[in-house]
Amino acid sequence: MSAKEYTEDHRIVYYESDDTGHLTIAMLINLLVLVSDDQSNQLGMDTAFVNSLGVGWVVTQYHLQVTRRPKTGEVVTLKTKATAYNRYFAYREYWLLDAQGDTLAYAEGIWVTMSYATRKIATIPEELMTPYESEKTGKLPRLPRPERLDTAATVRTQPYTVRYFDIDNNGHVNNAHYFDWLLDTLPADFLRHHEPTDIRIRFENEVQYGHQVASEVVQHDLTTQHQIKLGATIAALATVTWRKA
Amino acid sequence: MSAKEYTEDHRIVYYESDDTGHLTIAMLINLLVLVSDDQSNQLGMDTAFVNSLGVGWVVTQYHLQVTRRPKTGEVVTLKTKATAYNRYFAYREYWLLDAQGDTLAYAEGIWVTMSYATRKIATIPEELMTPYESEKTGKLPRLPRPERLDTAATVRTQPYTVRYFDIDNNGHVNNAHYFDWLLDTLPADFLRHHEPTDIRIRFENEVQYGHQVASEVVQHDLTTQHQIKLGATIAALATVTWRKA
Known part of the structure; x- marks a missing residue:
């Protein structure tokens, strides 16, 4: 069935x-x-x-x-x-x-x-x-996990504050906004000329209205590793693979 | 006709x-x-x-x-x-x-x-x-103008950075985002329990990707006066009238 x-x-x-x-x-x-x-x-x-x-x-x-x-x-x-x-x-x-x-x-x-x-x-x-x-079923498919950030590489960080209009009717931050924070750290020129092909994301801890989060990114050519941190806590971890547009 | x-x-x-x-x-x-x-x-x-x-x-x-x-x-x-x-x-x-x-x-x-x-x-x-x-026609309707901010009153200010995803296909900031900046300065509790009835807005100067703007608000009971400033320049001016929800 x-x-x-x-x-x-x-x-x-x-x-x-x-x-x-x-x-x-x-x-x-x-x-x-x-x-x-x-x-x-x-x-x-x-x-x-x-x-x-x-x-x-x-x-x-x-x-x-x-x-x-x-x-x-x-x-x-x-x-x-x-x-x-x-x-x-x-x-x-x-x-x-x-x-x-x-x-x-x-x-x-x-x-x-x-x-x-x-x-x-x-x-x-x-x-x-x-x-x-x-x-x-006992055997549920496992999704590929995003990578931990390569801490030896250069990490770029941008702060974002959770806005009132980021909150859904259920009182939680709409998960879609994580992608605005994650991808906005990349240069506009990169975003205009590259297309995401594979995106893995894990939501680990909730962020709330008024919280200030840090969106961190490490870029290795056509792979970008991302994390959203709330202080020392990881709120979300993501890896994106890109191709030239 | x-x-x-x-x-x-x-x-x-x-x-x-x-x-x-x-x-x-x-x-x-x-x-x-x-x-x-x-x-x-x-x-x-x-x-x-x-x-x-x-x-x-x-x-x-x-x-x-x-x-x-x-x-x-x-x-x-x-x-x-x-x-x-x-x-x-x-x-x-x-x-x-x-x-x-x-x-x-x-x-x-x-x-x-x-x-x-x-x-x-x-x-x-x-x-x-x-x-x-x-x-x-020679006689076009004139829209009511938003008020200048009452500078004698307490002004609350919040900074917002123009994000990549705020930009439209025409390369300009989508005007709708001004409302997120304008209204997000008001307390969540006020926004939850009040409804806007009348909104006047004038767009005076363009803001661009990467700009940091200041969203300023003065509140007089059920009227809020807003401005978006880019340095000393006013980018937009708005007045909103509210009713209790």
């Missing part, structure tokens, strides 16, 4: 694009969350219902493979399924398809349920997975 | 909303630009054509009146027309309507054409206005 697929169309608009006129990575992340939210709402698994079980969904890791970023005006199809899960982790897949059905981007995410009472990872309630026809 | 109206539907999604689950003012500005861009493209007046005449459109002023900010998931109708123009200024109107056709927000904007050669305001080329059936 395979998990239920859910698809929807989306037109890329100018405020979802960067100065080259292509969808930003932050907005790509927003679209992944949008299509999975829409599937959840369709299945009656909205946030209010999830919260009524005393838990909330939190993403811990993404792996994105990007073939081509769509352009402003392009209509793309977003596709997702909640492929598989075990006691503590749910594995979700996502596709961004062009009008011909070719894959523009493929992503995998690992999600956990956090208990409101304990603030810790909770066993995933069965009734949260049943409607997706997600497969319960 | 009345100018051609253009409408389109738009679903408000979570990444266009703040932590109360309502469309942000920055995103409202993005939607105004989106619907007028879409009308322009439909009429063959796309950016490439405008630029081929040696000019570019620049907004100088907005006046927004907000009855209710739509919620995440709500489908709204965006409506606009290029109502009237004279030698140097074009006056455009915008509406945000709910599913019942009631007005959620009404906005007016004043646009000018800037010459690429002189970097100054240019006479608006007639062929840019004809397709909109915009009325040529």
